[in-house]
Amino acid sequence: xxxxxxxxxxxxxxxxxxxxxxxxxxxxxxxxxxxxxxxxxxxxxxxxxxxxxxxxxxxxxxxxxxxxxxxxxxxxxxxxxxxxxxxxxxxxxxxxxxxxxxxxxxxxxxxxxxxxxxxxxxxxxxxxxxxxxxxxxxxxxxxxxxxxxxxxxxxxxxxxxxxxxxxxxxxxxxxxxxxxxxxxxxxxxxxxxxxxxxxxxxxxxxxxxxxxxxxxxxxxxxxxxxxxxxxxxxxxxxxxxxxxxxxxxxxxxxxxxxxxxxxxxxxxxxxxxxxxxxxxxxxxxxxxxxxxxxxxxxxxxxxxxxxxxxxxxxxxxxxxxxxxxxxxxxxxxxxxxxxxxxxxxxxxxxxxxxxxxxxxxxxxxxxxxxxxxxxxxxxxxxxxxxxxxxxxxxxxxxxxxxxxxxxxxxxxxxxxxxxxxxxxxxxxxxxxxxxxxxxxxxxxxxxxxxxxxxxxxxxxxxxxxxxxxxxxxxxxxxxxxxxxxxxxxxxxxxx
Numbered sequence: 001x002x003x004x005x006x007x008x009x010x011x012x013x014x015x016x017x018x019x020x021x022x023x024x025x026x027x028x029x030x031x032x033x034x035x036x037x038x039x040x041x042x043x044x045x046x047x048x049x050x051x052x053x054x055x056x057x058x059x060x061x062x063x064x065x066x067x068x069x070x071x072x073x074x075x076x077x078x079x080x081x082x083x084x085x086x087x088x089x090x091x092x093x094x095x096x097x098x099x100x101x102x103x104x105x106x107x108x109x110x111x112x113x114x115x116x117x118x119x120x121x122x123x124x125x126x127x128x129x130x131x132x133x134x135x136x137x138x139x140x141x142x143x144x145x146x147x148x149x150x151x152x153x154x155x156x157x158x159x160x161x162x163x164x165x166x167x168x169x170x171x172x173x174x175x176x177x178x179x180x181x182x183x184x185x186x187x188x189x190x191x192x193x194x195x196x197x198x199x200x201x202x203x204x205x206x207x208x209x210x211x212x213x214x215x216x217x218x219x220x221x222x223x224x225x226x227x228x229x230x231x232x233x234x235x236x237x238x239x240x241x242x243x244x245x246x247x248x249x250x251x252x253x254x255x256x257x258x259x260x261x262x263x264x265x266x267x268x269x270x271x272x273x274x275x276x277x278x279x280x281x282x283x284x285x286x287x288x289x290x291x292x293x294x295x296x297x298x299x300x301x302x303x304x305x306x307x308x309x310x311x312x313x314x315x316x317x318x319x320x321x322x323x324x325x326x327x328x329x330x331x332x333x334x335x336x337x338x339x340x341x342x343x344x345x346x347x348x349x350x351x352x353x354x355x356x357x358x359x360x361x362x363x364x365x366x367x368x369x370x371x372x373x374x375x376x377x378x379x380x381x382x383x384x385x386x387x388x389x390x391x392x393x394x395x396x397x398x399x400x401x402x403x404x405x406x407x408x409x410x411x412x413x414x415x416x417x418x419x420x421x422x423x424x425x426x427x428x429x430x431x432x433x434x435x436x437x438x439x440x441x442x443x444x445x446x447x448x449x450x451x452x453x454x455x456x457x458x459x460x461x462x463x464x465x466x467x468x469x470x471x472x473x474x475x476x477x478x479x480x481x482x483x484x485x486x487x488x489x490x491x492x493x494x495x
Contacts, residue, residue, distance in 0.1 A: 019210040020148070026209045027146030031154050033202030034139040035161030037097075040189075041104040041135060041196045043165025044128060045073075051173050051189075052111070052120065055182050065117050071436060072125030073132075078435070080133025081428025085141075085421035086286045087134075093142040093421075097200035100134025103127050105193040112186025133428065135200070140408045141421045145206040152352035152362065156405045163345035163401075167338070288422030291415060299473055300363070300414055301427040303466045304407040305434040307370060310462040311400055312435065313442045314377060321452045326384045339390050340397035347401030355406075362409035365402050367470055370463045372399040381456040438462070 021027070048070060056065050080100075087096050107127030114120045139158060147154045172192075176185035277285075284290070291297050318340075322333045355365050376399060380392040408424050415423045446455040 015214050017212050018215050020213050021146050021206060022209045022211050023146070023148050023150055025146075026204060027143070027154065029202045030139075030142050030146055030204070031158045033199035034135075034143060034158035035164075036199030037101055037135055037139065037196035038158065038161030039165040039169075039195075040193045041101065041128075041132060041165075042162040043169045044104070044108065044189075045132070046166045047169055047173055048073075048124070050170055051177070051182075051185065052124070054177075055114065056117065056120070059114075059116055061117050068117065069120045069125050072121050073129040074435065075432050076126050076129025077133040077136070078428045078432025080130040081137050081432075082287055082422065082425035083130075084134045084137035085288070085423075085425030088138060088141060088421040089286060092205065093138045093145070094200065094203040094205070096134050097138040097142065097203050098197060100131045100138060101193070101196040101200045103131030103134065104196060105131075105190050107131060108186060108193050109190030112183040112190070135196070137421060137424050137428065138203070139200070140412075140424055142203045142206075144409075144412050144420055145417065146209070150356050152355045152365075152405060152409060154352075155409060156348040156352035156401075159401075159405055160345055160348050163341055163348060167341050167345070287425070288419050291419060291423055291426060294414075296473060297411075297414060297423070299469055300411055301430040302434070303470050304366070304410060304427055305431045306438075306462045306466040306469075307366060307403050308407065308431050309435045309438045310459045310466075311373075311403060313439050314456065314459050316439075317446065317452065317455060321381075321456075322389065325452050326386075326389060328386065328389070332386055336389055336393045339393040340400070343394040343397030344401045344404075347398040348405055351398075351402045352405055355402075362406040362413055363470065363474060365406045366410055367467065367474065369399045369402040369406075370466060373403070374460045374463050377456055378460055381453045 049066065052069070053066070056069075059065070084096050084100070087099075104127070107123045107129075110127065111120060111123040114123060140155065143154050143158060144151060173185060173189070176188050180188060319333050319337060322328045322336055323330070328336070351365070351369075354360075355362070373396065376392055376395045380389065380396065383389055383392065408427065411423050411427045412420045442455060442458055445458050446452065449455070
């Protein structure tokens, strides 16, 4: 070692306690609660035609009326995301989750008393829509705050509830309609939805379960002298992360804790500054609109919206394609759809484990599975043999599951923990703005060309556009990380 390097001061290292998420523990109860709520609430998205089809026909409405109700519900669900994020900042994730579950129960229950289409727009479209939006945002935020290393696995398990609901609930609805009629079925489904309230009550503040770990921190001598000079000044603040109180009792917070979303003591603005903020500034901060200043964040939420749009539109035309193009009967069509659902559940259970084991980022998983979906769907568009269609249905469901699991994780990976509620809400809002017009355009392509192959190719084109948006950014991130690692190695060698 050179004399120059030997004369350099050896950095001082100090052991400090750091609060970290439990990455399990009560977090698994939160996952179970989210899954329970998804079984009885999120599954309502796929039950609309089965449950309300005859009722709409009796009201004198057919496809157009169903589209009005469904469009209202989907728009309200996505629009409810940012509102849920703002309420989480003001209250807590548990409050928003319970509020959403109650809204879902009320919407399902009251829909049974509908006598015209506008009653369904209010009950199913607005009450259920807002409830689903609140549950989606708050349950993910809760799971995200409890898990770090096994986040994908936890989100996958919570989403398994949706797959179970989509597999089991259609049979339950058919039985209830045959034995209790439309109104009785809605009342009993509303009663089942009450289990969702019980599930959301399992969401406890993560502050109750944070673990203390010891880490070594390199101390900057100048900062240490400044802190020693003012060591008698103690500031006690009640901070909040995702709406949950974190009491620091005057202790210092490391930079790593701040990166994980924990604010630093003394960072809060003074009361006088808060009073002089305009209403627009307060709204700007409440909804964390500063996230939209980041081109990378905008790229991410638009990309996830494109993938969701492509998947939703394929799910819409898939049963029609099977019957009209592949000439399958209803039982064979149901078998293919069941294959998609079962493979989807398997994917939600296995792919996140693979992702956690090899530390693959959520954005990279979405890119890989999107390529998978493009190939599978393009091949499927030219098939008519039942066996081949069953195999491709399984492959499609398996790949689709990872996009559904990873979309919110991809958004949360690129913001601070305290920004996650707003970030997820803005992601949902982007879907609400992109899905309807793009879905209408894809439908127009199908009607204009009269070809399902062209329509499926257009849906795949959305995924190609998504890849064009994301792949260059991921390459840039890779170079940035490589440059940062090289810089750290040079610093270590110099010391």
